[in-house]
Amino acid sequence: MFANFLSDLAVDLNEGQILTQWAEQAPRKAWLLRPGDVLVTPVPLSPEFLRYVFDLTGVPPETVAVVDVPPAGAVPLARAVREAGLAEHVRALAGDRGAALVPTALDASAIAFARDVGLAVHPYLTVEAAEAALRMTMLLNTKTGFREAAEHLGMRLPVGRMGRRPEVEGVARELLRDYERVVVKPDRSAGGHGMRFVSRDDLRGGANLLLDTVGGPEGMWVVEECLDVAASVSIQLEVTTSGARGLFSGAMRTAYGSFTGYVCPLPPSCAHVADELEQWGKALGRHLADHGYAGPFGLDALVGEDGVAYASESNIRRTATTTPHTMVTRLTAESANAHPAWSVAKGWAQRSLGFEGALARLRAARLAFDPARGEGVVLYTDAPPDGHSWRYAVIARSAGDVEEQEAALAGVLEFGGG
Incomplete structure (x- = not known):
């Protein structure tokens, strides 16, 4: 399990701050671990969190390995592994048993790393097959590449146009003749990072779109009608x-x-x-x-x-919901909750809490996930570095039950404005 959140697949690597924030979610990959697996992670997982995961999944702790990679700045995880001198350790853990690399993002760095340490890239039969898919993977993780493919495949799209940064303001002004608002998107971004919402009033009087910090000097952008x-x-x-x-x-x-x-x-x-x-x-x-x-x-x-x-x-990658869905499916497989409803979200606790403290509150309130019932709250990404910004999942029998548990959770962990 190669938690390469620091990847140029979804966002340019010069967007280091947002990539570092996303990498804080790497501990969620622990929910995928089965006996014999290895997790390579850019952030450490606390012993308390690992014990919690293994208790719920039934995985004996001694059957898995977790490799914490020291911070190396906004560089791909593979480079950070090499700079930390851990490549040989990973190779030794993989051994000669047909192991495969399961990257969060299929990018050139992960493929090169798999080749270096003698691994296949799941689910491809060979590293060469993974490499052959890379061009399309990179293309369809861009807004321009997606629009072109979507039009070809007959999908309905918002009215929009594409252009390089020097052209964007002119394109936006043209579209604002017909629409009250437009949305301006950098070509390679994820989770809404770098998007701008612009109205006619915003451009009146010579205002610019403040695109200096995202997308590079010649990067492509998409301007669309704001629905x-x-x-x-x-x-x-x-x-x-x-x-x-x-x-x-x-x-x-x-x-x-x-x-x-x-x-x-x-x-x-x-x-x-x-x-x-x-x-x-x-x-x-x-x-x-x-x-x-x-x-x-x-x-x-x-x-x-x-x-x-x-x-x-x-x-075209494992998204913010891929692992939580796998976790929910795994935790409810043998429970009374055969068709669970679930949510993932983040709340800001007004008091700083450690992992054990937050879990104790959930258990005292009878909100912690119950394997027999297949319902409850899961703290699925470890304690946040700031002690406040908790990511959680709620698993229940219906959407209404999910909402009720989320409301109760907000009270128990004292969620506030953040």
């Missing part, structure tokens, strides 16, 4: 040797266009778009398969206030 959005939704799929199959869909929680959480399944207010989402996702999956890609990917869409869905971007 009146009722919901942001996504479907997660997987390309296998037998074709593309849908795994799950849900609604994203967002703030100013940035991802803040997720609820699954789709709420009734936007459940009517499920079939169209799956149709679009499978078409994209076939396109990916034709270009050699295998593995998980996601397709995001916006549902307008008129109920119509518009495709917005693709994420």
Whole structure:
């Protein structure tokens, strides 16, 4: 399990601060571990968190290895492993047993690392097959690459245009003649990072779009009509040797266009778009398969206030919901909760708490996940570095039960404004 959150696949590596923040979620990969596995992580996992994970998954701690890689700045994880002198240690742990690298993001650095230490790249049969898929993987993690593919595949898109940074303000002004607001997106970004929402008033009087900090001097951008959005939704799929199959869909929680959480399944207010989402996702999956890609990917869409869905971007990698979904499926497999509803989100505790302290509060309030019932709150990414910004998952029998547990959790951990 190669938790390479610091990757140029989703965001340019010069966006070091946001990449470091995303890497704080690396401990969630512990929920994927099974006996014999190795986790290579850019942030350490506390003993308390690992004990908690192994207690719930039933994995004997002595059967897995966790390799903590010291911080090396905004560089790919593979480089950080080499600079820390850990490459030989990883090679020794992998041994001669047909082990494979499972990267969070399929990028050139991870592929080179797999070749160096003699590993295949899951789910590809050879490193060369993974490398052959890289061009399409990189392309469809850009906004421009996605728009071109989506148009070709017949998806409905917001009205938009593409251009390099010097052209963006002119493109925005042209679109603002017909639309009250536009959204300006850097070509390679994820989770809403770097997006700008611009109205006619914003550009009146010669204001600029303040694009200096994202995307590079010649980077590509997309300018789109800003829809009146009722919901942001996504479907997660997987390309296998037998074709593309849908795994799950849900609604994203967002703030100013940035991802803040997720609820699954789709709420009734936007459940009517499920079939169209799956149709679009499978078409994209076939396109990916034709270009050699295998593995998980996601397709995001916006549902307008008129109920119509518009495709917005693709994420050809393991997303922020891929591992939580696997965790939920694993934890409820033998419980009384056969078809769980679940959410992931983040709350800001007004008092600083350690992992054991937060877990004790959940247990005292009878909110902690119960394996027999298949319900409860899971602290799925370890204690936050600041002691306040807790990421959590809620697993329940229905969307209503999820909301009730989240409200109770907010009281127990004293969530506030943050």
